[in-house]
Amino acid sequence: MQSRSATPxxxxxxxxxxxxxxxxxxxxxxxxxxRDAFVAGGRxxxxxxxxxxxxxxxxxxxERVGRALGLPxxxxxxxxxxxxxxxxxxxxxxxxxxxxxxxxxxxxxxxxGRLRTAVRLGWSTATGHLTPGQAGSRAAVILDTVxxxxxxxxxxxxQPSDRGWLVAWPRRIADVPVRGDGAWVRLWADGSIxxxxxxxxxxxxxxxxxxxxxxARRRAEAQLAGWARDGQAIGVVESLELAWVAPNDVFxxxxxxxxxxxxxxxxxxxxxxxxxxxxxxxxxxxxxxAGDGRLLGGDLLE
Amino acid sequence: MTNPSAHRGHWxxxxxxxLALVMLAAVAPGAQAGxxxxxxxxxxxxxxxxxxxEDTFPEKMVVAATAAYKRLGYMTTSFxxxxxxxxxxxxxxxxxxxxxxxxHGDKYxxxxxxxxxxxxxxxxxxxxxxxxxxxxxAKRAGRQSNLVIMSTxxxxxxxxxxxxxxxxxxxxxxxxxxxxxxxxxGYYGLAWDSDEWxxxxxFWDALARGYGVGAAFDLAxxxxxxxxxxxxxxxxxYYWSGRAGPGSACTKCS
Numbered sequence: 001m002q003s004r005s006a007t008p009x010x011x012x013x014x015x016x017x018x019x020x021x022x023x024x025x026x027x028x029x030x031x032x033x034x035r036d037a038f039v040a041g042g043r044x045x046x047x048x049x050x051x052x053x054x055x056x057x058x059x060x061x062x063e064r065v066g067r068a069l070g071l072p073x074x075x076x077x078x079x080x081x082x083x084x085x086x087x088x089x090x091x092x093x094x095x096x097x098x099x100x101x102x103x104x105x106x107x108x109x110x111x112x113g114r115l116r117t118a119v120r121l122g123w124s125t126a127t128g129h130l131t132p133g134q135a136g137s138r139a140a141v142i143l144d145t146v147x148x149x150x151x152x153x154x155x156x157x158x159q160p161s162d163r164g165w166l167v168a169w170p171r172r173i174a175d176v177p178v179r180g181d182g183a184w185v186r187l188w189a190d191g192s193i194x195x196x197x198x199x200x201x202x203x204x205x206x207x208x209x210x211x212x213x214x215x216a217r218r219r220a221e222a223q224l225a226g227w228a229r230d231g232q233a234i235g236v237v238e239s240l241e242l243a244w245v246a247p248n249d250v251f252x253x254x255x256x257x258x259x260x261x262x263x264x265x266x267x268x269x270x271x272x273x274x275x276x277x278x279x280x281x282x283x284x285x286x287x288x289x290a291g292d293g294r295l296l297g298g299d300l301l302e
Numbered sequence: 303m304t305n306p307s308a309h310r311g312h313w314x315x316x317x318x319x320x321l322a323l324v325m326l327a328a329v330a331p332g333a334q335a336g337x338x339x340x341x342x343x344x345x346x347x348x349x350x351x352x353x354x355x356e357d358t359f360p361e362k363m364v365v366a367a368t369a370a371y372k373r374l375g376y377m378t379t380s381f382x383x384x385x386x387x388x389x390x391x392x393x394x395x396x397x398x399x400x401x402x403x404x405x406h407g408d409k410y411x412x413x414x415x416x417x418x419x420x421x422x423x424x425x426x427x428x429x430x431x432x433x434x435x436x437x438x439x440a441k442r443a444g445r446q447s448n449l450v451i452m453s454t455x456x457x458x459x460x461x462x463x464x465x466x467x468x469x470x471x472x473x474x475x476x477x478x479x480x481x482x483x484x485x486x487x488g489y490y491g492l493a494w495d496s497d498e499w500x501x502x503x504x505f506w507d508a509l510a511r512g513y514g515v516g517a518a519f520d521l522a523x524x525x526x527x528x529x530x531x532x533x534x535x536x537x538x539x540y541y542w543s544g545r546a547g548p549g550s551a552c553t554k555c556s
Contacts, residue, residue, distance in 0.1 A: 040361075040362040040363075040365040040366045041365040041366050041368070041369035042369070043507055043510055044503055044504070044506075044507045045507050045511065086500075086503050086504070086507070087504075087525075087527065102541065103513065103514075103517050106517070106521060108525075116525075117521075117524060117525045117526075119520050119521060119524045119525075121516070121517050121520050122476060122516070122520075122540065123474050123476055123516075123540060157531065159533060160459075160460065160490050160491070160533060161458070161460070161490055161533055161534070161535040163533075166533075179529050180526075180527045180528065180529050181527075182526065183526075184526045186524060194520075194524065195520070195524035197524055197525050197526030197527070198526070199525075199526045199527045227350075227353075227354040227355040228354055229350070229354050232354070234353075234354050234355070245529075248496065249358050250357060250358055250359065250495070250496070251355055251356065251357075251358070252358075253356060253358045253361070257362050258503075259496070259500075277352075277353065277354075280347045280348070280352055280353065280406070280428065281348075281353065282455075282492065299494050299495060299496045299529060299530075300348070300357055300359065300494065300495045300496075301455075301492055301493075301494050301495070302347075302348070302405075302406055302454075302455065302495060
């Protein structure tokens, strides 16, 4: 869990300029950005027509990528184009099946042809003695084989559910993290691949003027005070972190049920609940818009 | 099926005492008679009356889980507020083939001095009793279950005692094994609501598309996009459709 302390930005104006420039580069807005909003209880994906020529091209790409990653070749493939309204992306999904029709692997490509997900289905009882460094190197090699080269040092985590290793490269823009974006490689304990995922959501333009962390703290505290009932405090703002976040409906039911497709720059205020609430809530996060101080949503640890 | 969004809006207009009594009772067209599923969601703990503000996750999760179990052919009934109590859980569990709960989960201290996996009831107020795995186990007495989803913290931990309460062996049965039509999902350690929501929506959608429970789990967990460290685990039969009953077919399960 992240729990960075609030610190004044050393070069606030310079960072603001960098972020503004970064935000101007709206990366790959999904073709389905104007689609109907996802509604809880409904299906998040629907099939979209995929022409024969496109299907052949996608399957050729999947064969190439699958071979590079060492995914099973299988007996046949099923390819569909999906409009995923929950994840706000249109993807071409290729499922590799064995002769009995059982799925062995799934690959997903974005409309731009870039790999988004590759999963080797199933479970492995393989054992191994990789060090975190070896797991990170192995994951970097795997990404390199599909043309993804990342210079940063990854975050390597042993998976407690005995799934091996999770190697992550969180996405950062001008050293500011993009919450939920990045590249992930899951490895079995012996270093073989379980999955690759790459998430890179579009970014809204960064605000020209950034709220200071102290302004954001005051905004968060005002929100908490507004929610307080009968003088009972909600909690204390423990830390603030600048990050790109997906606005959501956590505190505003009228908003769509899926997180927003476009990330916005926000201060994440981490709140430790008061003693009175601690039995019902372990932590609260408020997303405070880094430009105008609006509440963009948040998250809860029950 | 009713429009879930309209249903949510209606909920939000109701006064809390009435809201507490709302039950999303519904039998899906084509539901297999006798294969009951229960969806229990703790909403009151995350409402203004207990928290000071409205947390919308429980309302979304109850709607999504109910729809998902119905699609899988279960006779599904949902409970929240005063309708979701410890007594209610223990009264219904012997007949449940499917079970979903969203609430607090942990290893709680029982009056016998030992700790067991458990989750908190809703009960429509802010003081909520724990439903222990040992209570469920005693009521079910080894009776088989199908699809069990624990949308809580800690009930996917390696030492969880909850799967056994539903007669699901903590074993991963793959191609050459078959533990019967059963699958248990729980989250490891502390899990943030947004990550649970992302995981569950992907899981439900993969099942609806015909993937088996194991593949749906892998597809839900492996696509990234979680805001915090998030991990889940499963036990049961990887190759199974998730559909209600003692045995059922799956288009992509074999």
